[in-house]
Amino acid sequence: MRFSLAAFLASSFLSASFLAGAPAQAADLPEPLWEAGIGGGAFSGPTYPGADDSTTQALFIPYVIYRGEVFSIGEESGVRAVAFANEKFEFDISLGASLAADASEDDDRDGMPDLEFLFEIGPQIIYHAAQYEHKSWTSHFDIKLRTRAIIATDLGSFEDQGYIVEPAFVYELKSKRNRHLEIQLDIEMINGSERLNEYFYDVDSRYAKPGREEYKAKAGYIGTEIGLGLSIPVNPQLRLFGGFDVEFYDGSANRDSPLFKDEMGYSGGLGLVYTFFESDERVPQR
Numbered sequence: 001m002r003f004s005l006a007a008f009l010a011s012s013f014l015s016a017s018f019l020a021g022a023p024a025q026a027a028d029l030p031e032p033l034w035e036a037g038i039g040g041g042a043f044s045g046p047t048y049p050g051a052d053d054s055t056t057q058a059l060f061i062p063y064v065i066y067r068g069e070v071f072s073i074g075e076e077s078g079v080r081a082v083a084f085a086n087e088k089f090e091f092d093i094s095l096g097a098s099l100a101a102d103a104s105e106d107d108d109r110d111g112m113p114d115l116e117f118l119f120e121i122g123p124q125i126i127y128h129a130a131q132y133e134h135k136s137w138t139s140h141f142d143i144k145l146r147t148r149a150i151i152a153t154d155l156g157s158f159e160d161q162g163y164i165v166e167p168a169f170v171y172e173l174k175s176k177r178n179r180h181l182e183i184q185l186d187i188e189m190i191n192g193s194e195r196l197n198e199y200f201y202d203v204d205s206r207y208a209k210p211g212r213e214e215y216k217a218k219a220g221y222i223g224t225e226i227g228l229g230l231s232i233p234v235n236p237q238l239r240l241f242g243g244f245d246v247e248f249y250d251g252s253a254n255r256d257s258p259l260f261k262d263e264m265g266y267s268g269g270l271g272l273v274y275t276f277f278e279s280d281e282r283v284p285q286r
Contacts, residue, residue: 034066035278041241041271047101048115048200049190049222050249051108052261055101063273067283088128094146096120100154108259112207115199118161122148137173144168150196162195164222180233187226194219201257212258220253237275244268 040060047055066073098118103109124146131140146168150161168188175181192200194217201217208214229243247265254260 031067031283032065032278033068033281033283034064035275036062036064037237037273037275037277038062039271039273041269043099043267043269043271045245045267046247046262046265047106047109048098048259049247049265050200050252050255050257050260050262051106051265053106053108055099055105057099059099090126090128092124092126094120094122094124094144094148096148108212108261111209112203116152116154116159119151119153120148120164121151122146122163136176138176139171139173142170142172144170150193152199160195161199162193162197164193164196165191178233180231180239182229182231184229185227186229187224189224190222191220192222197222197254201254201259203258215254215257215259217254217257221251222254223247223249223252239273240271241273242268242270 038060040058042056042058044054044056047053064073097120098115100117101115103112103114109115124144127143129141129143131138144167146166147163148166149163152159152161166188168186170184170186172185173183197217197219200222201215203212203215205214225245225247227243227245229241231239231241233239245267247267248263249255249260249265250263252260252263255263
């Protein structure tokens with residue numbers, strides 16, 4: 001299952017604001033220089049893009065946020081080194097992930113190797129296209145171009161699995177009175193390298209059988225995902241989040257693969273983030 005909620009969930013795990021403050025304008029709320037805690041939840045979705053079987057898994061991970069003037073970690077993009085930024089353009093690093101899936105969970109991959117956890121990391125260029133001020137909310141629209149290397153791991157070994165190129169359109173609505181209250185809508189168009197698409201759609205001769213013919217995957221378009229996410233504060237340490245994706249695979253470069261079964265998929269997740277520690281030193285919101 002591609003962790004297609006990654007953009008929103010990463011900002012939920014690692015956003016610039018885990019601390020609920022008293023109602024006030026967001027710009028007036030200072031943030032801790034660093035903080036640490038844990039985030040996680042349960043997620044469900046297709047075992048891989050175009051699969052007709054799904055998997056449900058739980059994931060909990062620790063997080064650390066550091067908000068330096070030049071370098072930061074744990075912000076909305078995960079890691080940020082300000083190589084270039086102005087009012088309209090920004091360059092930083094983006095993260096993503098795909099949860100592991102056992103071949104036994106998918107009838108179409110029965111007898112084939114399991115799909116391992118995929119970690120995604122790479123640069124992105126952000127164009128801040130528009131920002132609007134409402135009475136109680138601030139909204140902004142960004143256009144992002146991401147390129148990420150894909151690394152498969154079972155935590156005992158690591159293997160390169162190619163890369164993705166992913167244009168994305170992101171609309172975000174944030175409360176001015178509580179920076180934890182956020183709504184995000186995003187559209188992502190995913191294109192995979194030959195190596196990545198082979199990982200999902202190849203059928204080697206040794207795994208071929210009637211109804212699952214040998215197939216060689218090619219580079220190209222994987223699909224488009226439309227996602228909606230919501231973050232809600234509960235108390236100064238705890239926030240809840242949820243998200244839902246609809247995935248469209250019509251037009252996929254590898255729709256002729258015997259492993260490509262469905263032109264539409266659905267993913268969803270619910271979780272929480274809890275802050276255990278934070279610094280006394282505060283910095284302005286950036």
